Amino acid sequence: MTRWPPGVALAGRRAPGAGLAGRWPPGAMLAGRWQPGAALGLALLAGAAPARANGRFPGARQVAIAPTDPSTLLLRTTFGQMLSRDGGRSFHWVCEEAIGYGGTQDPAVALTADGTLLNAAYEGTSVSHDGGCAWAFSDGLAARYSTDLTLDASSPSRALVITAADPPSQTPAQCWQTLDDARHWAPLGALPTAFFPQNVDLARSRPQRVYITGLQNGGSASVPTLLRSDDGGLTWEARVVPVAPGRNVYLSAVDPLDPARLYVRVEDPTADELLVSTDGGDTYTSLHQLPGGMLGFALSPDGARVAIGGPSGGVLVAGRDGGVFTTRSATPVTCLAWSMEGLYACGVDEIASGFALGRSTDEGVTFTPLLGALGDTCGPLTTCGAATTYAQLCPGRWPPLATQLRVASGPPAACTAASGGGSGGQAGSGGQAGSGGQAGS
DSSP, rough: OOOOOOHHHHSSOOOOSSSSGGGGSTTTHHHSSOOHHHHHHHHHHHHHOOBBBBBBBOOOOEEEEEETTOOEEEETTEEEEEEESSSSSSSSEEOOHHOOOSSSOOEEEEEEETOEEEETTEEEEEESSSSSSSSSEEEEEEHHHHHHHHEEETTTTTTEEEOOOOOTTTTTTTEEESSSTTTTTOSSOOOOOOEEEEEEEEEEEEEEEEEEEEEEESOOOOEEEEESSSTTTTEEEEEEEESSSOOOOOEEEEEOOOOOOOOEEEOSEEEEEEEEEEEEEEOOOOEEEETTTTOOEEOTTTSEEEEEETTTEEEEETTTTOOOEEEEOOOEEEEEEETEEEEEESOTTTTTTTOSEEESSSSSSOOOEESSSTTTOOOBSEEEETTTTTHHHSSGGHHHHHHTTTOSSSSSSGGOOOOOOOOOOOOOOOOOOEEESSSSS
16 A cells, blocks of 8 residues: 655655656646745734744644544644644644655645545655554555545545646656545546646535546646546546636535536636636636635535635635625635534634634634644644654654744643544544635645
8 A cells, every 4th residue: 555654755755845847837736825925924914923834934724624523623734734633622733754745835635534644745645544643655646746635525435636747757647546545546547648637626416526627738828627527537528717828727616416516716816716617617607806815715514605715805705506705704814614513714823813723603704713823732742653654753843843833831721631643543423524625726
């Protein structure tokens, strides 16, 4: 299944941020990721401390909710990932080096049905089956530039990962599938030549319907394209997305009840635009434009409500059928996710947003802080054995990071009752999480 521990093997491989110039197209993926200057500017104007994490201001960028246990949350930050197993009352930190990535990238993350942690990064797709202690690259996906991943909400042991082409090695772009919580992976049907995949998702109500957005051909004249499959990814049909050439298009979600209804974010220097298609990507209608970046998108679990947000535009919500987006709050956010427990949001920082991670039960009007500040963490995992990737790579990196994050001398009270990670395994039953995270980043 796996090869070497990712954090160890990276020493002999390309630097995470380097080598991308040899990939195609060099700026496509990075352009759709979080723009650090936006949130940094807000944070500095608000008076936040100028600590840095990998050259960026510390911040939260994606929250993933375990599909079988809503009390398990995985928060991706600019300095690694933070894991909670008690609904957000306490969080433990996992370093990037153990997971197997670094630099200023924002890998996609997810948890599968049995609690397996997935991480899709430039260095490959890495996996932990024991709650973040032991990490390794999935077989066949090591050193494969992984741009996105998604779960099958109807059967969350199944996941898809997309990887970009690597011209130097003549490796084509590919979609991969696991049916057993990332223990084995297999490539699906070939993607078009010279296609750069950016996002992947599938229809909960028709799991064999898979969509991928990306760019066809390189350079400023690249064609924004949607790929559609009705046989689980064995064959693909291409559709041009009717926006300007070279514009990045990101698949934000597929409606949980209607496999032909999908939401696409179009990146724009002044205002990102949200499109909806009700015919599987044949035609599109513009729903809203959000100045300053649409970094958050989420559907309610039944698909009836749509939430968007960003660092400048606050949080807006609309009804599924013809609803107009209305501002629910001015809270600046960098991610959204919606589950039966409420609407989750990543804050720009604890000063500008009032939280690092919050949850709303009134569709974004108010948020209750779960992680008030990034420094309110319990610190490293405490249950990883000495031989694990985590124990070898993370503890020594914590003291300087704790100083940057201004971690209090004593951990939060919730930490004394927390398990400290380890031993993933399948958790108890819970509500199915809705689509969300970053807006197709």
